[in-house]
Amino acid sequence: MSLKNIKILSINSCFIALLIQNFLSGYKTSCSLKKIFMAIPIIFSESSRKKLVKAKNTSKISSLFLKEKNIYEIKLSGNSFSSGYLDRYNYLMPFCKKALIILINEEKIEIDNNGEIFINYIVSYKNYEKEIKEITRAAFYLGVIFSETSNEELSYFLGVDL
Numbered sequence: 001m002s003l004k005n006i007k008i009l010s011i012n013s014c015f016i017a018l019l020i021q022n023f024l025s026g027y028k029t030s031c032s033l034k035k036i037f038m039a040i041p042i043i044f045s046e047s048s049r050k051k052l053v054k055a056k057n058t059s060k061i062s063s064l065f066l067k068e069k070n071i072y073e074i075k076l077s078g079n080s081f082s083s084g085y086l087d088r089y090n091y092l093m094p095f096c097k098k099a100l101i102i103l104i105n106e107e108k109i110e111i112d113n114n115g116e117i118f119i120n121y122i123v124s125y126k127n128y129e130k131e132i133k134e135i136t137r138a139a140f141y142l143g144v145i146f147s148e149t150s151n152e153e154l155s156y157f158l159g160v161d162l
Helices: 003-010 013-027 033-043 045-050 061-065 076-082 083-104 130-147 152-158
Strands: 067-071 074-076 109-111 116-119
Touching: 003 109, 013 033, 013 083, 013 109, 013 130, 033 045, 033 083, 033 130, 033 152, 045 130, 061 074, 061 152, 083 109
Parallel strands: none
Antiparallel strands: 067 074, 109 116
């Protein structure tokens, strides 16, 4: 999928709603709003998506993202991909909020008073083809990984405080 097409989809709240639904399908239990807002910028990172497409149910955040890399004989930490994370987070936040409204109106999710999200309708990335399948698979497996990751680990990984 070209960068132009991804940019068009990234500002489409209905598409982000699909990604959130796939993320929650992988997460399987109730999930905090904070984790949803943290996940979407990761899914829209091309380097993250490439790693998430290869993820399995047993994958961990450390095994996918925190491996040290050598680029031009310079050692980089594994989470150097997160460059621009905060910009993506701030840019995508309004679209994520609209996507949550869409999902609530379609009764696919519920949000309680504590900011916990419950999924009412599980979806499968296997129902899509090509690029859409790739990005929805990434969302699903990020949900699987986030469900097994503590808030402390996510804070360390992303460099943000939960």
